Amino acid sequence: MTQPPFLFPPPLRLALLIDAENMSWTCCEPVMRFAAERGRLLIRRAYADWTNPHLLSWRKVLETHVIRPVQQFHYRHGKNASDSALIMDMMEMLHAPQRKVDGFCIVSSDSDYTGVATRAREADVPVYGFGRPDAAKSFVAACNEFGYLNGCTQAAAAAPAGANP
DSSP: OOOOOOOOOOOEEEEEEEETTTSOGGGHHHHHHHHHHHEEEEEEEEEEOTTSGGGGGGHHHHHHTTOEEEEOOOSSTTOOHHHHHHHHHHHHHHTOTTOOOSEEEEEOOOGGGHHHHHHHHHTTOOEEEEEOTTOOHHHHHHSSEEEEBSSOSGGGTTSOOOBOO
16 A cells, blocks of 8 residues: 655745834845745735835846835825835725735834734734834734844844844
8 A cells, every 4th residue: 555645734824014114224134034944935025105215225036036015205394105005905804705825024123013914814814024123912912923124224224134043
């Protein structure tokens, strides 16, 4: 009697959603490595007001990793237009009639993403969060896994980042 071949589960189809206004471009490498271990990044988006000159350092990373920049103008100071756009896109992906993704990678340290991460988990869709060591505890707890990234603020963009164990 022959042994059936060992079957590996198919790799996860992941969506990478980056809050580029709160994270540095230097965080992309460790996140991309982690995602490659879990599956394939089908959707890659970074949300920001790309007219802001402080975000020019993102350009090369966006091109290198084929991450689509999603433009969100700030019509009023203090409003989270980019956060809202990321959340709406994630909810659309989560509830699409024929879902294209099996999981989400959210790169941010904001508590704004706690609710949407919880909703995805409730739908049995894994959420992998990435952020600074000072990331909101509620967001960290809402994710299935959370990778802490060092030196990932816009001010620290010159320093290379690495994931904590």
